[in-house]
Amino acid sequence: MAQKRVFISGIAGFLGSHLADRFLEDGYAVVGCDNMIGGYIDNVPSGVEFHQVDCNDLSRLLPLMAGVDIVYHCAATAYEGLSVFSPHLVTQNIVTAATGIISAAVASRVRRFVLCSSMARYGTNDVPFTEEMVPRPQDPYGIGKWSSELLLQNIAETHGMEWVVAVPHNIIGPRQRYDDPYRNVASIFINLMLQGRQPYIYGDGDQRRCFSFVSDVVEPLCKMATDDSCTSEVINVGPDDRFVTINELAETIARLLDFDLQPVRLAERPREVYLATCSAAKARAILGYEARVELEDGLATMIDWITSRGVRPFEYHLELEIHNQHTPETWSRQLL
Ligand SMILES: NC(=O)c1ccc[n+]([C@@H]2O[C@H](COP(=O)([O-])OP(=O)(O)OC[C@H]3O[C@@H](n4cnc5c(N)ncnc54)[C@H](O)[C@@H]3O)[C@@H](O)[C@H]2O)c1
Numbered sequence: 001m002a003q004k005r006v007f008i009s010g011i012a013g014f015l016g017s018h019l020a021d022r023f024l025e026d027g028y029a030v031v032g033c034d035n036m037i038g039g040y041i042d043n044v045p046s047g048v049e050f051h052q053v054d055c056n057d058l059s060r061l062l063p064l065m066a067g068v069d070i071v072y073h074c075a076a077t078a079y080e081g082l083s084v085f086s087p088h089l090v091t092q093n094i095v096t097a098a099t100g101i102i103s104a105a106v107a108s109r110v111r112r113f114v115l116c117s118s119m120a121r122y123g124t125n126d127v128p129f130t131e132e133m134v135p136r137p138q139d140p141y142g143i144g145k146w147s148s149e150l151l152l153q154n155i156a157e158t159h160g161m162e163w164v165v166a167v168p169h170n171i172i173g174p175r176q177r178y179d180d181p182y183r184n185v186a187s188i189f190i191n192l193m194l195q196g197r198q199p200y201i202y203g204d205g206d207q208r209r210c211f212s213f214v215s216d217v218v219e220p221l222c223k224m225a226t227d228d229s230c231t232s233e234v235i236n237v238g239p240d241d242r243f244v245t246i247n248e249l250a251e252t253i254a255r256l257l258d259f260d261l262q263p264v265r266l267a268e269r270p271r272e273v274y275l276a277t278c279s280a281a282k283a284r285a286i287l288g289y290e291a292r293v294e295l296e297d298g299l300a301t302m303i304d305w306i307t308s309r310g311v312r313p314f315e316y317h318l319e320l321e322i323h324n325q326h327t328p329e330t331w332s333r334q335l336l
Helices: 014-025 058-065 087-107 140-159 185-194 214-223 246-259 283-288 295-307
Strands: 005-009 030-032 049-051 070-072 110-116 164-166 200-202 209-212 234-238 243-245 264-266
Touching: 005 014, 005 087, 014 049, 014 214, 049 295, 058 087, 070 087, 070 243, 070 264, 087 110, 087 140, 087 243, 110 185, 140 164, 185 295, 200 246, 214 234, 234 264, 234 283, 246 295
Parallel strands: 005 030, 005 070, 030 049, 070 110, 110 164, 164 234, 200 264
Antiparallel strands: 209 243
């Protein structure tokens, strides 16, 4: 049988690089692109055919799609909080970038397209979020993700390409950028505490989340390449029974590091979703989804990885488009 070819956008990023590992192990030829606005270049596994190409650059993207069977679109400026203050930057790399790669995939007769969306699509719906809910995103990032889904569905169905929408949430693990002040709360806390610095917590810290370790996400995501029960479906991927508050997250990391925790409290961020949980019932039924890695074990693995690479100063690498009284102080005053 001919070797299958998978294309992964955002392959120097956290999720894309782990997916690449898994597809290489499974014998696929893996091609990928990244514009390096995020990620780390050494995340890209050896064995990958890598191209530094932006998903908005259709003329450079098209030739890379030749012979590709499946596309995983992981490229994104996945900054929900920042999207409130830099909506142009964020939506350019969410909506326009998605349209670029969808168009290239259709033109190249790709069989199946898997889009990584986000639970931000659900916005102000009641929790737990289930897939049949009408999305009510409440910030530019969520609106961008929902728009990308609509564009995928429309363009794919018009031209006969199979599509799947994966909705992962709050993934943690090695290879996540830990010097990025705009996202990845667990990595930020670890990088700060390893430097002997206190973490900053917005609001009362009782915002509840369900974190999932990256290996628990990669497994069901990979099944979306071949499983026919997934086509034309939106599927949440992540646990729905492991709630943890941001305060508890900080406490767990502090315990693992034997760190004297006295967090700095800041005003809550505008439009931050207070309680965000997704139902995993559909993923369990269709993909046999199961959360295996305990939060504490996942955090310990991240601590080992960050320690082995060395702590880093935070890099304010993205432009804040809107400065006003709502802009979080950690960004406007570059506190990290
Ligand atoms: N990590 C999570 O907790 C999480 C949760 C829900 C959804 N997601 C989604 O999963 C996907 C992967 O997330 P991640 O955590 O790996 O993010 P990441 O930032 O680690 O990786 C994304 C990569 O995309 C690249 N990129 C951004 N814009 C691009 C463009 N226009 N062209 C080419 N490359 C571009 C970045 O350089 C980065 O390397 C994203 O779509 C994100 O929205 C992630």
